[in-house]
Amino acid sequence: MSDYQHFTRYSPSTGAGFPDVWGVYEADTGSIQYVMACPETKKAAVIDVVLNFDPRSARSSTESAQKVLDLVREQGLDLVQILDTHPHADHMIAAAWLKEQTGLPNAIGARTMKIAELWREIYNLPDLDPKPFYDRFFEDGESFNIGNVQVSVELATGHTLGSISYFAGDAGFVHDTLMYPDSGSSRADFPGGNAEELWDSIQSILSRPDDTRLFVGHDYGKGDREEPAWEATVAEHKRDNIHVKSGTEKAEFIKTREERDATLALPDRMLHALQVNLRGGHLPEPEDDGRSYFKIPANRF
Template identity: 65%
Template sequence: MSTTRTSPSRGPGSPDVTGFYEKDTGSIQYVVADPATKKAAIIDAVWDFDPKHARTSTKSADEIVAFVKERGLTVEWILDTHPHADHVMAAAYLKDKLGAPQAIGDKVLEIAELWSGFYNLHGVFDPRRDFDRLFADGDTFRIGELEARVMLSPGHTLGSITYVIGDAAFVHDTLMVPDSGTSRADFPGGDAAVLYRSIQQLLALPDDTRLFVGHDYCQGGREPMWEATVAEHKRDNKHLKGGVSEAEFVKVREERDRTLPLPDRMLHALQINLRGGRLPAPESDGNAYLKIPANRF
């Protein structure tokens, strides 16, 4: 059972937000619900993957399915903020289980083209086929009576988006919680200066906006955390407080990124996630195979 915690609605137009912490990758998955209608969305759900044995499991996703059924929620959207490098997305599995459309930002088309080159798999990734909706910057949609808006927030990847739903914003891998700072920007298509500018747009949201991050690595052995307000990030975020300039931020971020290894699931995960959370088609023996580029990174 994962660590689970609900941030309750603050009133009309404000969602209930339940986070599910997936320990193996430090990922937080979200169920965002409209209390008035019991309509909901799932954001950044994890399809468990053991990189040592290349084996998948639906344990984390099934926990979310059980939660929405227990609460009597109707899932209207299965959302991802970007094609994750550190976990495999459960979107396709949840679509099959719950019948809701899956969506991601439209810059995934550029990310798919970029990674087609790294995998030498040209013409294989087709986000228009594998996602039901590709959101552009500024697009809006609804979850029950809740208004939702899409913000393009690149830097961690060139196509990362934020979902602003009422007084909650799901900021993916731009920010960490304040004691951990911000997220890396050294993956292909990432850029620390672009990340800084995206963060400034997030910090321009109202001070009481609840910001929900994509990962937490439990700084100093504390319990997992994933929520802080805009005001708390301005005051306490270790990479941002005190009015840090873009140049100062880029220096700190790039120095930190040079020390980080690739995520252990990255080369597996991206070729699954760029298919919307689907393995490649089985080959003649009935098994699916992943292609891992040697000596590229």
């Protein structure tokens, strides 16, 4: 869906305490970046914003993140928080650049520290530490406000061992657990991933009211559908999701997920991205020539 770079769709608030939501599609990685705003106060947060990266040239850029900031400005919103759901494997996060531009705090789940333990060994980088690069690490069950919208944090492991969802009124930002119903669910074979835990996380998400709007992290396209899509209700997932619709058994899901994952190659940005995302979106520290260099493990995957 490369023709839809920065394609944007608006999902309006459906009631008091429920957020306005904008999704901004990033076509190179199939990622959806979100702006969530309180309709009354215009306070807003951004979620899972992408730092563009070309793996062929190892060059980063900020076009997508700038598009998100432009949308915030155009809508007259007051941005107050930079949020991520997990240290993504398929794209770099833009949190560091967003902090530089806005001076605002960033946050991610507390189990990001456990993800860093895995990748310190994989990269042989004993000093790979997220703590200096994030302002807040959310625990399961914590909550905070964006204006008059209360946001709760729910641990949602399986895709990674540290993924979190954000639930705000009738909106759930459920990252790489579910895909759009015609695509099912996201992979669970990265270090720390687990298909059984992914099933449990999805069942918790789908236990919410049927009219809950679920916003997923990716869309890679499916069948004859031309435009990218990322919003569906709990009821729509229970009716139509090809991996977890009502009547699906846990063992069936795990078998489907694990067989599918065994056929998938690593994302082309993964080995570059994790060493950046575990630093809050900062490239590796410049060396004596002033340039940053990536460390890539050979013959590991």
